[in-house]
Amino acid sequence: MADAAKTDGFYSNLSCGALGVSPGFPAAVDLAVEFGFGAVDPDVGYLAGQSPAEVEQLRARLAEQGVRWGNAGVPVNINADAATFATQLAGLEEFAARLAALGVDRAGTWIRPMSDSLTYRRNFARHVERIGLVDEILAAAGVRFGLEYVGPKTFWSTERYPFVHTLAETRELLAAIGSSNVGVILDTFHWFTSAESADDIRTLTADQIVAVDLNDAPTGRERDEQIDGQRLLPGASGVIDVAAFVAALRDIGYAGPIKVEPFNAELRSLPAHEAVARTAESLKAVL
Amino acid sequence: MADAAKTDGFYSNLSCGALGVSPGFPAAVDLAVEFGFGAVDPDVGYLAGQSPAEVEQLRARLAEQGVRWGNAGVPVNINADAATFATQLAGLEEFAARLAALGVDRAGTWIRPMSDSLTYRRNFARHVERIGLVDEILAAAGVRFGLEYVGPKTFWSTERYPFVHTLAETRELLAAIGSSNVGVILDTFHWFTSAESADDIRTLTADQIVAVDLNDAPTGRERDEQIDGQRLLPGASGVIDVAAFVAALRDIGYAGPIKVEPFNAELRSLPAHEAVARTAESLKAVL
């Protein structure tokens, strides 16, 4: 089986969670190796349950196969009530230390693009400081923090106050946070639904991108009718110009993980091996 | 002919422009008197073309009939390019002096609830300072400045960046401007489409309201499907609880003009006399 993608710069990243299949982490690692992925998303919960020796053995195997870590999720809900947020934030230092010990250097979360209770400005102030708090703790552990904006109008227009849902707004958020450790997680689906161009990607520096997702969108729907939870593997329909997006990443020298996150019912229903095979094939075609 | 509404506090206001009929200003004054309106919107352009004696005669007639001035529009486009805005702003001092000479003490504009080029924050910064500039000139002439927010989702969700479209956001804008001369223009149509309550009105002080519009909404459409340019006379359908809205105005002691602005094709097609008669009747029923 040929490599899905191993370039000098960015590298394909297998995230079974993003595919909607659950083979278990050891099997996910096997699949990453089998299909030549350049990286695999860490299952931090699973790894916490292993002995140091087992973890070391796993890391050795990944190193031998040239498989790096993708990115982790951040166990803090930016939108939680204050007491919940306080508890989650207080646990973050230990989580970040665990990432650092594993060698995971990227973690991320997404921005909920609307609110029924917070105006745009109030929500922005909340995000600036809460993300800043999370980031300061991650940065101290050497872990970069990525923020994914969510583009579909069918999402951001559903509550009283729309919020950040474009790259331009995400950059305002990054500027207000003012930390070089925070960056953006790009997803072609959001880039497409926000009507952005390859040149918009080129306004970023490589350092401002923490991770990348590639997806396509179903045909038969206008851009403003696309639904966040209904996507396709990259290149599947051609609705999204994934090639132009990838070319822009190449132009600015992005060096980091690229995965797919198709939220696709058909894919979810397949055996994990088949789902990963199709994913590897789609990534190989577009990278 | 019975009075449409002359209370100690607020008073009915005839705006032929808002009804979509154009009998000419002298005829509008006649209609206001005939149907017992408490106020009539000034036609500043028309009045500028009259001699001082003619204006004085008109004002004497209005005074004799107990008819006050409603509110004027502000001839400055808050969303214009810089050179246009500069020219319009430079002409505002003279316009404000004209209002002051006529005895008109209220003027207003509406807030465009979205933009394709300015993010929420950029647009907010623009509105704060441009409205502040307009307000400082109006305030120096003794003219209050009212801002009308626009509520329908079919409006604010149509461009890339939604903007101020609720009372809560309008209050943030007022707070950021920081001038007691600026207030809000309330419209039941926007209050309804923004899903606001009578208690939301009660969070305002009477001084924070510069003018009020009463309208109803057509049946057969969800709140989020209502269209800004398709409304009904207040009380026509009962979709909007105009009585609860008016009761809240009474509770906080609002004292100012109340008009209707139905953007209604049927009304527009009537002779002015008939359109005004129906308007007076509808206002009489709800006030």
Added chain:
Amino acid sequence: MADAAKTDGFYSNLSCGALGVSPGFPAAVDLAVEFGFGAVDPDVGYLAGQSPAEVEQLRARLAEQGVRWGNAGVPVNINADAATFATQLAGLEEFAARLAALGVDRAGTWIRPMSDSLTYRRNFARHVERIGLVDEILAAAGVRFGLEYVGPKTFWSTERYPFVHTLAETRELLAAIGSSNVGVILDTFHWFTSAESADDIRTLTADQIVAVDLNDAPTGRERDEQIDGQRLLPGASGVIDVAAFVAALRDIGYAGPIKVEPFNAELRSLPAHEAVARTAESLKAVL
């Protein structure tokens, strides 16, 4: 021994900590009773070490003497690094529950009026959200949160970026936080050094004030030369017009604790009984 001050509205509050004397909490309660204070600041640490029965006995004695609780400090440093802030915030729910159990309904902190690392805007964003987090937890326990701004120019001008040091700025902060549970702690020393007037106090509603401090300032120094840690008992020099300040509080109907916080070396060197006697006398004269 005559009452220092027991009015229908505000009431004198004994804070031995603010006087710089340390008789221990039981003795502080004795002194509050002896000198007729209307309230005493709780020593939350001490009380946490007492049995429920002892605490109940103390509360009964206070109730019998008509002595209420003043206000507590908040054990969260708004300016701390993220990990420290997270830990402190995570402990706040329990602390707030303890306050609620004791019947303490006010707690406060002060705003550091400058920073060497955060610009005004960055610091403002930090304060908005961090104070908001603290406030949400305190509010859930029924405890109001007061913020004290610090006025002396000899303080706010000593680092690269001055920060909130006036009532006007504190009100902007309150507006941005947007919670009716947060209010201001007024201190005549900061009011004086910020060159504010009694009318500035009158722009507040009683509900916006959580606690009040009265102090005077030494003679022989210009307003801009006054030093935060060198003050006098209220009325001692007449440099600060404490009477005008108190009259404004009366006008707006402030109902809450009033203490002195003179940061005065001479007072600190006295036996606690003598220091409290002088304090009671000074409060009696000005209230």
Added chain:
Amino acid sequence: MADAAKTDGFYSNLSCGALGVSPGFPAAVDLAVEFGFGAVDPDVGYLAGQSPAEVEQLRARLAEQGVRWGNAGVPVNINADAATFATQLAGLEEFAARLAALGVDRAGTWIRPMSDSLTYRRNFARHVERIGLVDEILAAAGVRFGLEYVGPKTFWSTERYPFVHTLAETRELLAAIGSSNVGVILDTFHWFTSAESADDIRTLTADQIVAVDLNDAPTGRERDEQIDGQRLLPGASGVIDVAAFVAALRDIGYAGPIKVEPFNAELRSLPAHEAVARTAESLKAVL
């Protein structure tokens, strides 16, 4: 007479106004030529009074001698009342067209670093939008707009509300304005009094700098005691490390005018020829 400075990148710029001498514009041009300056600040008022033929003749002479235009001032007071600002802004399009016709491509103003009436946030909002309005008009004419921050504590600490007085804050202002046409005017005197480093300069790109001033500061005064109107020619005392500043400009590839603005009584008292000679000499030594 040797060239003061003609490099591939930046170039020395003669501004008699900044030196405090008034030889008249034709004589200023003669002096620029005589002392080998790479640029001369345009006297837009003088040039407006000349015939097209005279202006053309002058431009031809400058071109022949390799002397470019420095930068013009902007005839709009960012801090003016609304009516004055409106009038000045309305005249800016014509002024900008005149600059464009002359070939002048840079204009600037300075930021008043404090206010007695506007809080930091209110003042920031004002600057964002007013500078944005000016910039949009200048940009349409192809003229870049430079903002000079003012660093001395003896200046920014003299009114109730300090304002932008550091490079970091100026960059926040630029980010909020969001126009690539606006940049910063750097002055070693403000860089020194704001305690900034050469590395702070290196955080800028060449495009973000519109113009540069070099000055030194008198000995015998602490950094915080330096006074804006009392400076020295660059290199005169060595208090300011002008060489490190210039090295940083070279590192980032700044290509634009560099002048001195010493606000120095002794220099002002000299004949223009002598003042310019000393200026040329000082620039030659540091560039």
